[in-house]
Amino acid sequence: MVVLSVTNCPPALRGDLSRWLLEIDTGVYVGQVSRRVREELWQRTTAHVKEGRAILVYQAANEQRMDFRVHNAAWQPIDFDGLKLMMRPNPGLAAPSPPAAPMPRPGFSRAARMRMAKRMSRKAAAKPALPPHLVVIDLETTGYSAQQHEIIELGAIRYRDGEEAGHYQALIWPVGGIPEKVRALTGLTPDILQAQGQPLEAVMPGFLSFLEDAVLVGHNTLFDLDFLHQACARLRLPPPTNQRMDTLALARSHLRDLDDHKLTTLTKHLNLPHEQPHRSLSDCRATFHLLCKLIEIRDATR
Incomplete structure (x- = not known):
């Protein structure tokens, strides 16, 4: 306000x-x-x-x-x-006061x-700042609608006690095409997906197994889980029911003055590493660094 x-x-x-x-x-x-x-x-x-x-x-x-x-x-x-x-x-002062020193922040x-x-x-002393076992997830897709668009990359990184303890990454063949905007953002072309990708049904079981019972962390988890639930329904697989944390919600709560809360905007604003935006593993690592920073900001302002 x-x-x-x-x-x-x-x-x-x-x-x-x-x-x-x-x-x-x-x-x-x-x-x-x-x-x-x-x-x-x-x-x-x-x-x-x-x-x-x-x-x-x-x-x-x-x-x-x-x-x-x-x-x-x-x-x-x-x-x-x-x-x-x-x-x-004081109105009784005859002379004006000297210029004030610059205000501290x-x-x-x-x-x-x-x-x-x-x-x-x-x-x-009461509890750790981070869940001891968490998995950061990120999906790259051909669009925003889980009903109309497809997953083209799945990524997940496991963290135990704040340390990276493994990752999962897979490229997926889309049934439809890849919009030019998505190619420009991700660098993923039909040739790359044709050479390195797999069918969705071949990678989803391994991805779901990798999640185990960890706390799921993502930037806009509603988006990622919407696509995952749609894929699970199509392949007749049980959807993930893990506890979750959303860095987008945390950022909106504690960094209200920003023009937007995109992952790239936040990492730049907070000077966090983000080597390859719009690729799953790079976004996962950036999301983890963002989570740590947002928890630090949250605890400092309580």
Whole structure:
């Protein structure tokens, strides 16, 4: 949620703000926008508001759960032991105060960090951060519909106590063709699948057996499991019923300011390794690194 208050707002700026935010009172705008849009709106506001004032308040992953910025305001933000507060100037002062030092990045006070450290130590002693036995899965397909499109690559990597302990990967012959967009994303061509692929019925039993009773991890597990259940129904095989974890759901919960939550976007944003996007084993490893990072973020903000 973003709240922006502007006085003496020029008409051109009001038009820009109204495209993204709802004006609920004169000069007061609210809405839900991405971080990129929020930053561009604030830059445009500070550039156009010469005589008036502007105040921006928005959600942030810090102790106060919010951050704020001011422009041309008498009250000024200050840092107080890691907390961002507003300082009201003393009207009795004859001379203006010296320029304020740059604000540190919003975070947590020392007391809050000590409380979080104690909670983290108790959590670490109570349970491991990761399930001791998990399998990360990823599928490459010819499209988005499990009823109309086909699996062309199956991949899974087993992790025990956070260490890689084996993998399964197979290319599959599609009955239909491969769209040009899918070829460009994956690098998988009809010639490659014809030379290295196998029928779906030849690889599915081995893939399902590899899962065992591990916790299944994926990025958008609903998508992967929809295709797996459709394939199992067609081949008369029992579908997987494992417990699951979805990094897409975790990312949407803890990284709300991003424009999207694609795996490639998240690995780039968090500076995580992702060697060959849109290939199953590379995506599995990237998903595992993402899971570890998201658990770290989740535990740090509790």
